[in-house]
Amino acid sequence: xxxxxxxxxxxxxxxxxxxxxxxxxxxxxxxxxxxxxxxxxxxxxxxxxxxxxxxxxxxxxxxxxxxxxxxxxxxxxxxxxxxxxxxxxxxxxxxxxxxxxxxxxxxxxxxxxxxxxxxxxxxxxxxxxxxxxxxxxxxxxxxxxxxxxxxxxxxxxxxxxxxxxxxxxxxxxxxxxxxxxxxxxxxxxxxxxxxxxxxxxxxxxxxxxxxxxxxxxxxxxxxxxxxxxxxxxxxxxxxxxxxxxxxxxxxxxxxxxxxxxxxxxxxxxxxxxxxxxxxxxxxxxxxxxxxxxxxx
Amino acid sequence: xxxxxxxxxxxxxxxxxxxxxxxxxxxxxxxxxxxxxxxxxxxxxxxxxxxxxxxxxxxxxxxxxxxxxxxxxxxxxxxxxxxxxxxxxxxxxxxxxxxxxxxxxxxxxxxxxxxxxxxxxxxxxxxxxxxxxxxxxxxxxxxxxxxxxxxxxxxxxxxxxxxxxxxxxxxxxxxxxxxxxxxxxxxxxxxxxxxxxxxxxxxxxxxxxxxxxxxx
Amino acid sequence: xxxxxxxxxxxxxxxxxxxxxxxxxxxxxxxxxxxxxxxxxxxxxxxxxxxxxxxxxxxxxxxxxxxxxxxxxxxxxxxxxxxxxxxxxxxxxxxxxxxxxxxxxxxxxxxxxxxxxxxxxxxxxxxxxxxxxxxxxxxxxxxxxxxxxxxxxxxxxxxxxxxxxxxxxxxxxxxxxxxxxxxxxxxxxxxxxxxxxxxxxxxxxxxxxxxxxxxxxxxxxxxxxxxxxxxxxxxxxxxxxxxxxxxxxxxxxxxxxxxxxxxxxxxxxxxxxxxxxxxxxxxxxxxxxxxxxxxxxxxxxxxxxxxxxxxxxxxxxxxxxxxxxxxxxx
Numbered sequence: 001x002x003x004x005x006x007x008x009x010x011x012x013x014x015x016x017x018x019x020x021x022x023x024x025x026x027x028x029x030x031x032x033x034x035x036x037x038x039x040x041x042x043x044x045x046x047x048x049x050x051x052x053x054x055x056x057x058x059x060x061x062x063x064x065x066x067x068x069x070x071x072x073x074x075x076x077x078x079x080x081x082x083x084x085x086x087x088x089x090x091x092x093x094x095x096x097x098x099x100x101x102x103x104x105x106x107x108x109x110x111x112x113x114x115x116x117x118x119x120x121x122x123x124x125x126x127x128x129x130x131x132x133x134x135x136x137x138x139x140x141x142x143x144x145x146x147x148x149x150x151x152x153x154x155x156x157x158x159x160x161x162x163x164x165x166x167x168x169x170x171x172x173x174x175x176x177x178x179x180x181x182x183x184x185x186x187x188x189x190x191x192x193x194x195x196x197x198x199x200x201x202x203x204x205x206x207x208x209x210x211x212x213x214x215x216x217x218x219x220x221x222x223x224x225x226x227x228x229x230x231x232x233x234x235x236x237x238x239x240x241x242x243x244x245x246x247x248x249x250x251x252x253x254x255x256x257x258x259x260x261x262x263x264x265x266x267x268x269x270x271x272x273x274x275x276x277x278x279x280x281x282x283x284x285x286x287x288x289x290x291x292x293x294x295x296x
Numbered sequence: 297x298x299x300x301x302x303x304x305x306x307x308x309x310x311x312x313x314x315x316x317x318x319x320x321x322x323x324x325x326x327x328x329x330x331x332x333x334x335x336x337x338x339x340x341x342x343x344x345x346x347x348x349x350x351x352x353x354x355x356x357x358x359x360x361x362x363x364x365x366x367x368x369x370x371x372x373x374x375x376x377x378x379x380x381x382x383x384x385x386x387x388x389x390x391x392x393x394x395x396x397x398x399x400x401x402x403x404x405x406x407x408x409x410x411x412x413x414x415x416x417x418x419x420x421x422x423x424x425x426x427x428x429x430x431x432x433x434x435x436x437x438x439x440x441x442x443x444x445x446x447x448x449x450x451x452x453x454x455x456x457x458x459x460x461x462x463x464x465x466x467x468x469x470x471x472x473x474x475x476x477x478x479x480x481x482x483x484x485x486x487x488x489x490x491x492x493x494x495x496x497x498x499x500x501x502x503x504x505x506x507x508x509x510x511x512x
Numbered sequence: 513x514x515x516x517x518x519x520x521x522x523x524x525x526x527x528x529x530x531x532x533x534x535x536x537x538x539x540x541x542x543x544x545x546x547x548x549x550x551x552x553x554x555x556x557x558x559x560x561x562x563x564x565x566x567x568x569x570x571x572x573x574x575x576x577x578x579x580x581x582x583x584x585x586x587x588x589x590x591x592x593x594x595x596x597x598x599x600x601x602x603x604x605x606x607x608x609x610x611x612x613x614x615x616x617x618x619x620x621x622x623x624x625x626x627x628x629x630x631x632x633x634x635x636x637x638x639x640x641x642x643x644x645x646x647x648x649x650x651x652x653x654x655x656x657x658x659x660x661x662x663x664x665x666x667x668x669x670x671x672x673x674x675x676x677x678x679x680x681x682x683x684x685x686x687x688x689x690x691x692x693x694x695x696x697x698x699x700x701x702x703x704x705x706x707x708x709x710x711x712x713x714x715x716x717x718x719x720x721x722x723x724x725x726x727x728x729x730x731x732x733x734x735x736x737x738x739x740x741x742x743x744x745x746x747x748x749x750x751x752x753x754x755x756x757x758x759x760x761x762x763x764x765x766x767x768x769x770x771x772x773x774x775x776x777x778x779x780x781x782x783x784x785x786x787x788x789x790x791x792x793x794x795x796x797x798x799x800x801x802x803x804x805x806x807x808x809x810x811x812x813x814x815x816x817x818x819x820x821x822x823x824x825x826x827x828x829x830x831x832x833x834x835x836x837x838x839x840x841x842x
Contacts, residue, residue: 016742062594076689078660080668083676086641102614103641119834120691120705121633122585125615129649131689143703144588144695171693174660177762181755186842202762203754205726211764213755218688220698237540288730289698340526340556399528399795405520419555419713426556429794430526 005261006035007254008139008161010244010268011042013169014214015193018051024245025058032251033258033278034243037062038098040072040089042118043172044215045082046189059095067261068096074218075100075118076172088230098139109133116235117141117163117242124152131157139242142168142224148230153236162233165253166244167199167212167277168220168289177213186216196279197247207276220290222280227260227270228295229284234261240278316358316373323360327371330433338366340427347420350382353390364424384416385423399429518775518809519785520811521579521678522802525557525792532795534576537806541571542579542610543791544708548583549597551634553790554710556647577607582680582747583632584708585613595619602627610656617650622636630654630678634691634705647675654678656787658690659769662839663777668727670782678777681771682801683789684828685835687749687764695748700729711747718743726774727751769828769835772820773802775812 002052006163009028028037037195039058053188062069073086083103090097099105114137121127129200130138139161153160176186178193178200193200197211201221214220219237223246225235230241241261243254253273256266270279282291331338341364344391348490352359359377379385386393394410395401414421518737522538524530533541544550546558559567564580571578575584580774586594594616597625601609602624609627611617612634631646633656640787646652657666670677686693696702700715711729715741719726726736727746734746749763769777769789778786786809788801800824807819811834835841 015558033679069796075692076636076660078665081638101639101642102635102637102645104640106641106645118692120585120613120780122613122705123588123615125586125591125618126613127615127616129614141694142705145698148588150604159587168698170698171688172835173688173763175687181758181760181762187839187842200755204751205736205754205759206733207754210732210753211698218695218763223765275640283697286701287703314685315779342555344555358757401794401796414718417714418716418718422713423555424793425794426525430528430556 002253003234003239003261004264005230005239005241005285006138006258007046007261008038008070008240008242009034009250009254010163010166011038011040013043013167013219014197014198014199014215014245014247015044015047015113015191016247016284017194018054018165020197021051021085022054022058023045024250027251028059028254029058029061031163032254034067034254036068036070036240038072038116038242039161042072042075042100042116043217045079047191047215048085048136052216055277064265070098070114072098072116073100075116076174077101077103082093083237105133105135108135112136115139117169121151122148124155125190127152129141137161137240139163142289143283146229148286148288149233149238149284150236153238156237160238161239161240161242162226162238163224163225164241164243164257166224166242166246167222168224168280168283169217169244170211170289171218172222173216173218176216178215178220179250181213189215191253220280220289221278222292223235223274224281224289225270225279225282226281226284227257227266227276229281230257230260245257246274246277248277249273300499301440316375319373323371323373327369328372331366331369334433336367336432337427337431338364338369340430341366342422344423347383347417348381349420349424350369350377351383351393352385352387353393355389355390362424365429379415382416384418385413386412386421388412397426397428397433399432421489428476518684518779518812519678520747520802520805520809521785521787523553523569523788523791523793523798525554525790526795527559527567528564529571529791529795529798530578531570532799533802534571534574536799536802538576538802539578540577540607540785541567542581542787543567544581544583545597545600547593547597548706548708549584549594551583551632551708552581553584554792555713557792561600561604564600566607567603569608579608579610579630580606581610581632582616583610583612583634583703586616587706591615591619595623598627608653614649617646623652628653630656632656632691633680636689636691638689640669643669643673643675645747647673654784656680659686659836660689662837663774663781663837664666664839666778666783666837668779675799676784677782678785678787679783680769680789681775681778682805682823683768683769683793684747685764685769685789685833691801693749693825695700696729699732700750701730711745716746744828756833765831765833766828767831767833770821770823770827770832771834771837772808772823774834774837775808775818779812793826801826 017035059069072087073089079085086104098114098116099108100116111134115130115135117139135158137159176189179186179189182192193215199214200209202213204210209221213223252268256268259266280292283289285293345365348451349362361372387436388411519539521540524533524541524543530541546559546560568578574699575685576841582597608630610630610632612632627651631652636658637643637655638658638660640765656678696710702709702712704710715730717728724736725743727734729746736752737743744766750766753761806820811818
């Protein structure tokens with residue numbers, strides 16, 4: 001039986017070389033069991049020029065393969081240039097746009113749009129407000145517990161989506177930590193973030209893996225994995241789950257999630273697919289986000 | 297109102313090898329007074345009122361176990377340092393602890409310098425620090441309030457500020473006598489230590505001259 | 513040239529600190545209730561209703577205002593404590609509430625239209641469109657700007673908006689965009705947005721290993737200090753970490769923001785109010801820092817160069833920075 005649950009591929013958060021980025025999406029278009037693909041630069045406006053020229057081709061290929069395409073946008077908008085980038089994207093017609101900052105949601109108000117996990121929606125009051133403004137789908141922030149999801153899923157008034165796989169986007173800053181790790185400034189960053197397709201590992205002084213740097217963004221070292229919680233969320237009425245791209249076999253990974261959503265055992269083991277990424281699911285279980293809570 | 301760490305009380309304890317039990321009436325009385333005049337300290341301890349905090353001035357032969365329970369607060373002196381009976385330990389020089397008590401020195405600054413050592417439940421220590429800082433405990437006033445008949449003239453002297461140091465040292469002597477002399481034999485060596493502590497207290501008072509205006 | 517008037521907004525974690533701030537020359541004092549409704553929900557800190565009422569009296573008698581921060585994000589299914597906090601602030605006639613959550617702003621606007629609303633830094637409104645959203649929907653009168661903008665960007669922003677702005681000028685420094693950081697909850701389960709505390713003391717441990725003192729937050733080592741090195745509180749983003757084979761204060765050194773020398777530029781940039789961080793700090797800190805900034809602001813108003821402040825002793829790690837306000841920080 002095929003469930004009505006849908007899979008969304010989140011935007012690539014990392015700075016992949018343009019060709020790699022394009023080929024990744026081409027393969028997703030041709031092979032991946034995802035229903036929707038969200039793409040566009042979220043982290044750093046300095047990266048945009050590199051893959052902008054490839055965007056039209058990628059969108060065409062994805063749409064041609066029957067995928068819904070949503071344009072994602074910057075999470076932190078500080079300068080006029082960044083504001084203008086977002087104004088341009090929101091002024092386009094024909095494509096659904098995902099807001100990751102309140103400013104973008106404002107520009108999109110009054111017409112259908114989606115909200116990404118970088119806007120603070122912690123409760124039903126805020127959710128209702130965005131629904132009233134025209135949001136049709138919200139991918140909820142990382143910190144929410146299963147209990148909170150179950151409250152929000154009642155009378156949500158729009159479609160809820162939950163981050164189900166990938167390193168957790170924990171923070172965003174004006175400062176570039178990737179550049180700082182290389183003793184460079186943000187203005188003269190030499191695009192060192194390109195070297196780390198899954199982010200740059202950050203360890204504690206005792207050598208324990210802790211976080212991952214991605215330019216101005218800080219991610220968890222561990223990889224959020226809610227595959228064992230999918231059924232419970234589906235019972236709450238949540239029917240859309242987001243997979244955040246990593247430099248692994250995302251086609252295989254999407255397949256495994258699809259299998260589990262459809263009540264089958266996954267075709268490939270997640271541990272194997274994740275190529276050494278460590279799993280966590282603590283936020284869902286209302287404990288430290290970095291913890292892995294065993295299934296009951 | 298006598299705070300548990302009144303310098304006078306502590307100096308007295310440093311001087312004389314009093315069995316801890318003999319201090320207990322004075323400590324309990326002091327805590328009772330502070331409990332009456334600063335109930336908010338205990339209220340602010342919130343969920344930590346049942347916690348036991350070992351306050352260990354490293355330059356005294358005593359440590360103190362404080363239970364900041366709003367209904368039945370306890371302050372017990374112990375010659376050994378019963379770390380295992382406490383949820384948290386604050387250890388540092390007497391003067392630093394006094395600074396913290398009076399809110400004269402910024403808690404964080406002390407807290408994070410190596411002057412002060414913290415063991416156990418950090419949250420309990422933070423709660424105590426915040427609670428005490430909010431209480432406006434005023435040692436000079438507290439000391440003076442103990443002097444009954446001396447209090448009037450002493451206050452006048454304090455207002456002139458210049459006399460604070462000498463006053464404190466005189467009061468220290470007086471109070472130490474009053475509290476402890478009846479049961480103790482006096483020795484010259486103790487007097488020397490008393491003078492040393494008096495000088496320290498004098499310095500402390502110099503540093504506090506720029507205190508805020510009197511409470512209305 | 514006459515300089516626009518700058519308002520000095522000062523922290524109070526206790527009634528004693530409130531009085532210290534007012535006595536030292538604060539134009540405004542900001543504070544929170546003793547629960548998870550504000551972003552300094554620390555043990556032993558903050559105000560109950562009676563203390564707020566008394567604090568309002570004390571401040572108002574001396575010409576100062578009191579702003580109530582209700583700037584965490586209400587828990588789904590449990591908005592009661594946050595609604596009550598807004599109701600209480602309105603009933604006691606606080607001068608304004610400082611809010612971050614859109615749902616709560618909506619409640620305050622609908623229920624207490626006469627209660628002045630400020631947008632908290634925790635809402636991280638960093639650009640003209642975001643600010644327009646809060647002004648148009650909730651009629652906020654002032655926006656506390658996140659610490660992501662340079663002075664030049666603040667000046668440009670102020671030209672595009674018609675609402676007062678408030679900026680941090682001293683104290684602890686978030687290096688991440690405020691209200692958009694889950695590092696603390698990742699390590700401890702306690703979050704600034706949900707619980708009102710970052711790197712909470714309940715999860716802090718110091719381990720004396722003989723040759724070094726290790727500070728831990730939850731299970732993670734945040735820093736380690738040699739015997740003679742000054743120790744620090746393990747605020748996650750001020751820790752020492754290893755990346756790319758190097759050990760460093762990767763996010764930020766233990767340091768505090770200090771913009772004493774930049775006040776004339778901030779006035780030029782069209783800022784209305786200057787905020788001092790530190791509701792969790794003692795009243796010694798409040799008195800000293802407020803007094804120094806009172807003198808500096810008065811000097812700026814008189815067209816003079818503000819005096820040097822000598823507040824290093826109140827700074828984390830005894831270090832000061834102008835932070836993001838200068839572009840090189842990024």
